[in-house]
Amino acid sequence: MARQDAVRCLRCLLYALNLLLWVSRLSMMLLEEAAVRSYSAAVHPVFISVCCLLLILSMVGYCGALRCRLLLLCWYFCSLLVIFCVELASAVWTYDEPSVQRADMISLKSRMPDYSLQRYQWLTHTWDSFQTQFQCCGVIYFTDWLEMTEMEFPPDSCCTNQFPGCAGHAHQHDLSDLHQEGCGPKVYRFIRGTKPLQVLRFLGVSIGVAQILAMALTLTLLWALYYGRHHQQPDAYRTPGPPGDSGSVVATNGTSVGDRVGPRDQRAAEAGLEDLEPPGAAGKGLYGLHHTEPQNLE
Known part of the structure; x- marks a missing residue:
């Protein structure tokens, strides 16, 4: 009974923890969406996939605790x-x-050659969002675009005053029209200091x-489940006896708690008692006494 109560208590606690994990991961998904909605295309699919995997894992734990399946657990x-x-x-x-x-920084630079490619439109949008939002250009300096790509001038999102072809005009006439500082340090400081991302770190811990x-x-x-299924024994069991004998009941500790005499044993006991009776005592019963008359000494 105590083991069943313990198992029930463990299952309830596991239900509560899985519910807490499920709610926490949903909260992380919502906060991630709110924190980097406009420039998170590079991270967003991976983050969503991981959160969905963890949500499915929580459901597996809930089902395992509900059905007490050892394999699921x-x-x-x-x-x-x-x-x-x-x-x-x-x-x-x-x-x-x-x-x-x-x-x-090295990872950001390695993805710069994919800018403006048709199959990497999400990366192009991410770079343009970074450079417009943080007023920066390149990773360390605007010349990163010239070193890492085959472009003759940086993207138009590097211009202080954006219009079509502004980067080419600035590169030929006045470089001061381009943002001079790189995006790497600014993005890194933003990630470290944003309140929603601080909440994400707290949720992660x-x-x-x-x-x-x-x-x-x-x-x-x-x-508890394994012990209950493989080591549980009945309170008492019977020892096998000869045919026609009802046997004896033996407790789990091996001591006899009661014997039942079979018909064969009863007949043998009666025969043994008859042999022990003295002559002339048959009419006085099985346990009669043999009385002798006192002798007259006169």
């Missing part, structure tokens, strides 16, 4: 463990900010703690 625990390890590795890797910033609790509860529930 094992799959849920292993998936949570893998995701948590990836998150922890990412947090450790991004702890060193200068190295991460250099890697981000909270989800990590909730994942640890969910893994602990899942492992405990797995142990």
